[in-house]
Amino acid sequence: MPMSTAVLDTVADLCRTVAALHGELTRNELVIWTAGNVSARVPGEDLMVIKPSGVSYDQLTEDTMVVTDLHGELVHGRFAPSSDTAAHAYVYRHMPEVGGVVHTHSTFATAWAARGEPIPCVLTMIADEFGGEVPVGPFAMIGDDSIGRGIVDTLRGSRSPAVLMRNHGPFTVGRDARSAVKAAVMVEDVARTVHIARQLGTPEPLRQEDIDRLHDRYQNVYGQHQER
Amino acid sequence: MPMSTAVLDTVADLCRTVAALHGELTRNELVIWTAGNVSARVPGEDLMVIKPSGVSYDQLTEDTMVVTDLHGELVHGRFAPSSDTAAHAYVYRHMPEVGGVVHTHSTFATAWAARGEPIPCVLTMIADEFGGEVPVGPFAMIGDDSIGRGIVDTLRGSRSPAVLMRNHGPFTVGRDARSAVKAAVMVEDVARTVHIARQLGTPEPLRQEDIDRLHDRYQNVYGQHQER
Amino acid sequence: MPMSTAVLDTVADLCRTVAALHGELTRNELVIWTAGNVSARVPGEDLMVIKPSGVSYDQLTEDTMVVTDLHGELVHGRFAPSSDTAAHAYVYRHMPEVGGVVHTHSTFATAWAARGEPIPCVLTMIADEFGGEVPVGPFAMIGDDSIGRGIVDTLRGSRSPAVLMRNHGPFTVGRDARSAVKAAVMVEDVARTVHIARQLGTPEPLRQEDIDRLHDRYQNVYGQHQER
Amino acid sequence: MPMSTAVLDTVADLCRTVAALHGELTRNELVIWTAGNVSARVPGEDLMVIKPSGVSYDQLTEDTMVVTDLHGELVHGRFAPSSDTAAHAYVYRHMPEVGGVVHTHSTFATAWAARGEPIPCVLTMIADEFGGEVPVGPFAMIGDDSIGRGIVDTLRGSRSPAVLMRNHGPFTVGRDARSAVKAAVMVEDVARTVHIARQLGTPEPLRQEDIDRLHDRYQNVYGQHQER
Numbered sequence: 001m002p003m004s005t006a007v008l009d010t011v012a013d014l015c016r017t018v019a020a021l022h023g024e025l026t027r028n029e030l031v032i033w034t035a036g037n038v039s040a041r042v043p044g045e046d047l048m049v050i051k052p053s054g055v056s057y058d059q060l061t062e063d064t065m066v067v068t069d070l071h072g073e074l075v076h077g078r079f080a081p082s083s084d085t086a087a088h089a090y091v092y093r094h095m096p097e098v099g100g101v102v103h104t105h106s107t108f109a110t111a112w113a114a115r116g117e118p119i120p121c122v123l124t125m126i127a128d129e130f131g132g133e134v135p136v137g138p139f140a141m142i143g144d145d146s147i148g149r150g151i152v153d154t155l156r157g158s159r160s161p162a163v164l165m166r167n168h169g170p171f172t173v174g175r176d177a178r179s180a181v182k183a184a185v186m187v188e189d190v191a192r193t194v195h196i197a198r199q200l201g202t203p204e205p206l207r208q209e210d211i212d213r214l215h216d217r218y219q220n221v222y223g224q225h226q227e228r
Numbered sequence: 229m230p231m232s233t234a235v236l237d238t239v240a241d242l243c244r245t246v247a248a249l250h251g252e253l254t255r256n257e258l259v260i261w262t263a264g265n266v267s268a269r270v271p272g273e274d275l276m277v278i279k280p281s282g283v284s285y286d287q288l289t290e291d292t293m294v295v296t297d298l299h300g301e302l303v304h305g306r307f308a309p310s311s312d313t314a315a316h317a318y319v320y321r322h323m324p325e326v327g328g329v330v331h332t333h334s335t336f337a338t339a340w341a342a343r344g345e346p347i348p349c350v351l352t353m354i355a356d357e358f359g360g361e362v363p364v365g366p367f368a369m370i371g372d373d374s375i376g377r378g379i380v381d382t383l384r385g386s387r388s389p390a391v392l393m394r395n396h397g398p399f400t401v402g403r404d405a406r407s408a409v410k411a412a413v414m415v416e417d418v419a420r421t422v423h424i425a426r427q428l429g430t431p432e433p434l435r436q437e438d439i440d441r442l443h444d445r446y447q448n449v450y451g452q453h454q455e456r
Numbered sequence: 457m458p459m460s461t462a463v464l465d466t467v468a469d470l471c472r473t474v475a476a477l478h479g480e481l482t483r484n485e486l487v488i489w490t491a492g493n494v495s496a497r498v499p500g501e502d503l504m505v506i507k508p509s510g511v512s513y514d515q516l517t518e519d520t521m522v523v524t525d526l527h528g529e530l531v532h533g534r535f536a537p538s539s540d541t542a543a544h545a546y547v548y549r550h551m552p553e554v555g556g557v558v559h560t561h562s563t564f565a566t567a568w569a570a571r572g573e574p575i576p577c578v579l580t581m582i583a584d585e586f587g588g589e590v591p592v593g594p595f596a597m598i599g600d601d602s603i604g605r606g607i608v609d610t611l612r613g614s615r616s617p618a619v620l621m622r623n624h625g626p627f628t629v630g631r632d633a634r635s636a637v638k639a640a641v642m643v644e645d646v647a648r649t650v651h652i653a654r655q656l657g658t659p660e661p662l663r664q665e666d667i668d669r670l671h672d673r674y675q676n677v678y679g680q681h682q683e684r
Numbered sequence: 685m686p687m688s689t690a691v692l693d694t695v696a697d698l699c700r701t702v703a704a705l706h707g708e709l710t711r712n713e714l715v716i717w718t719a720g721n722v723s724a725r726v727p728g729e730d731l732m733v734i735k736p737s738g739v740s741y742d743q744l745t746e747d748t749m750v751v752t753d754l755h756g757e758l759v760h761g762r763f764a765p766s767s768d769t770a771a772h773a774y775v776y777r778h779m780p781e782v783g784g785v786v787h788t789h790s791t792f793a794t795a796w797a798a799r800g801e802p803i804p805c806v807l808t809m810i811a812d813e814f815g816g817e818v819p820v821g822p823f824a825m826i827g828d829d830s831i832g833r834g835i836v837d838t839l840r841g842s843r844s845p846a847v848l849m850r851n852h853g854p855f856t857v858g859r860d861a862r863s864a865v866k867a868a869v870m871v872e873d874v875a876r877t878v879h880i881a882r883q884l885g886t887p888e889p890l891r892q893e894d895i896d897r898l899h900d901r902y903q904n905v906y907g908q909h910q911e912r
Binding site for chain 2: 719789795799800801827853883
Binding site for chain 4: 599
């Protein structure tokens with residue numbers, strides 16, 4: 001079925017946005033070589049825009065982006081979609097509130113994932129953004145629905161937009177691709193800070209009621225609305 | 229009450245300066261996303277210039293800066309002021325010698341803050357800039373006067389221009405915004421160096437009389453006067 | 457014996473490629489000053505293109521590259537070849553499938569090399585790229601065939617394109633220079649991530665059958681073929 | 685006594701060189717704010733060129749450089765000389781073979797200095813450049829000859845061009861300013877690598893005879909002569 005002009009415009013916009021957001025991954029040193037990816041749901045359609053597989057970040061332009069359906073089948077694009085497409089697609093199928101997904105192997109978040117240890121909520125920034133500890137998802141093989149299922153099962157029991165997939169790395173979600181990228185930047189930052197804090201002692205977790213108040217305020221008051 | 233032309237000129241200058249100083253936060257890798265802020269007191273007025281809330285660092289220009297009174301009420305600007313405005317305002321109300329305030333979540337300083345542990349004075353650079361250990365302030369909720377009160381109460385008992393707010397991150401002050409930014413850069417640098425030194429042993433603190441001599445010399449002799 | 461025009465064209469291409477690939481070493485912070493090098497075999501000839509000795513990375517252009525035979529004797533170029541030329545040449549003589557070799561002293565890989573400890577296969581990325589743990593090679597003096605022999609002996613018993621030469625640093629190989637550079641980037645990344653994971657616990661290694669499946673898939677399915 | 689035209693030309697050249705070499709300090713992340721300095725001896729004269737005190741690295745041009753005699757007295761320049769001038773001058777007076785001196789507070793080297801622990805010779809790169817462990821100098825107050833004396837006394841008993849001044853940071857020397865900057869880059873690199881190696885075990889030191897052979901070869905064979 002051909003896309004309407006309005007959908008084509010939306011897809012073109014998202015290709016630009018998603019290509020540009022990969023620049024945040026490199027700028028924040030979350031990825032090396034080709035090992036990370038951003039996708040965005042096409043609102044109202046069973047479609048998503050995602051990074052092509054094995055293409056360098058400095059060659060990622062809107063023209064190299066790939067459009068697939070929500071089972072990862074190629075709909076439009078000159079390249080094969082990211083090898084993590086199945087995981088992104090599974091998340092979009094099962095979490096309708098999610099508009100963007102990001103996967104990286106960022107160093108400190110992946111180190112917590114390698115140990116299978118959640119990041120404890122010992123900083124106001126963690127309460128703000130993650131609403132509690134950052135949870136660990138199961139070990140899952142790459143290539144089928146296992147990773148997607150692990151992400152969805154873990155995030156459903158949490159306020160966190162980030163999950164540390166065991167022996168693998170972080171996946172983050174958001175209401176749009178930019179929010180998911182923000183969560184990817186933040187999870188690496190708190191993973192690093194809490195790691196360093198823990199090297200010389202054990203920081204005390206925040207109290208649940210303080211976490212709740214901080215999280216509520218941050219989600220509802222902070223920012224200029226477009227940036228919440 | 230409308231501002232005089234002279235005050236308007238001063239405010240415009242400070243907007244330029246404060247916008248530019250945020251570039252030092254990113255250049256020195258003290259902040260990610262929108263999570264840090266610089267403010268400056270408008271000399272002789274009950275006004276301050278501060279970063280808008282939730283705006284990216286690469287979109288911060290003098291035109292996006294916000295002017296508030298010293299209770300954090302918006303006086304001029306297109307955006308809402310930083311969510312840390314109440315803390316900055318409290319400091320200006322209670323420390324008349326302070327002309328600039330900076331807040332970051334820089335990694336190593338925040339790690340010491342997460343453990344609630346002061347940075348010991350084991351380096352000549354710490355004696356020079358901080359005049360002793362870098363102190364820890366109390367845990368305080370975001371949004372009211374608690375943070376400002378914690379900053380002021382802690383800094384009053386210390387020669388340090390930096391305080392590590394528990395489970396949160398560093399705040400620094402200076403006679404102007406540039407000095408406060410310098411202190412923010414320096415506190416992260418010494419937090420990192422002492423952390424690394426401590427990982428493989430326990431560095432010996434400097435003697436109090438050496439700290440006093442180094443601090444006195446640095447505050448009174450070093451630099452070209454405009455850079456003291 | 458003079459080179460044919462076709463060989464001269466290939467050599468000129470490789471000089472451009474190898475010069476440009478040194479930019480990846482600096483961009484990925486694998487080298488400082490002049491301490492790392494990339495080479496490429498000239499296909500079908502007993503020749504290789506390699507970095508000159510002791511020349512800064514920002515002065516490396518195609519014109520400064522050096523051509524030697526596979527015993528390290530200078531064939532073409534204005535500069536002396538890298539002091540690691542003998543090791544590169546030994547690898548090309550004994551591993552006909554190798555088209556590119558890289559040597560760095562990248563921080564975390566060199567730290568594992570200093571302890572003589574292989575990097576365990578605790579991440580999907582390690583299974584993908586290295587097919588198991590990253591092995592350690594013997595301590596060998598610089599300047600004769602010892603290093604080359606140590607690299608070849610170690611890599612022959614492994615699926616890994618990287619070897620950690622004891623008390624020295626990593627060497628990587630690939631079917632071309634770009635693949636060897638990719639392996640150099642990846643070995644530093646996993647060396648760093650596993651180091652950090654190990655600082656606060658012991659990550660569990662992947663099962664051999666999962667490693668085999670991941671490695672097979674990555675080597676045969678991932679990427680756009682030109683990037684495999 | 686006025687300088688001859690030939691000396692003026694040499695001084696102008698050195699001002700350019702020394703200003704540019706400060707760019708290597710920032711590029712290699714050895715310094716923050718204004719906290720590090722490079723100097724060069726004016727060959728055949730009792731003069732040196734050094735960084736001005738408290739001037740930002742991005743404002744350092746040849747015109748801001750300062751010329752002093754070898755007791756640190758200002759001979760030419762619009763700014764006050766670096767507050768470390770006395771230490772540089774002492775080195776030039778007592779080590780006639782030294783043509784360049786560098787001081788930084790680079791993180792890892794300063795961490796070893798904070799513990800007063802020499803960096804053991806566990807890497808071929810340390811044998812190459814430093815000819816053995818990197819030694820620790822005494823704690824000395826800033827402002828008189830104490831630091832210079834500590835540097836000279838320590839370096840005289842060592843092949844190392846670097847000394848870790850206790851609770852302060854590294855000083856390096858070279859036959860010219862570029863060599864001293866190289867040593868400053870290398871000492872931070874090996875300080876970092878050995879620190880990281882030591883975090884998870886104890887790397888075995890090289891044997892003395894291997895250190896001697898590596899050092900001899902590197903000092904006499906490596907590089908294009910201008911870059912030794």
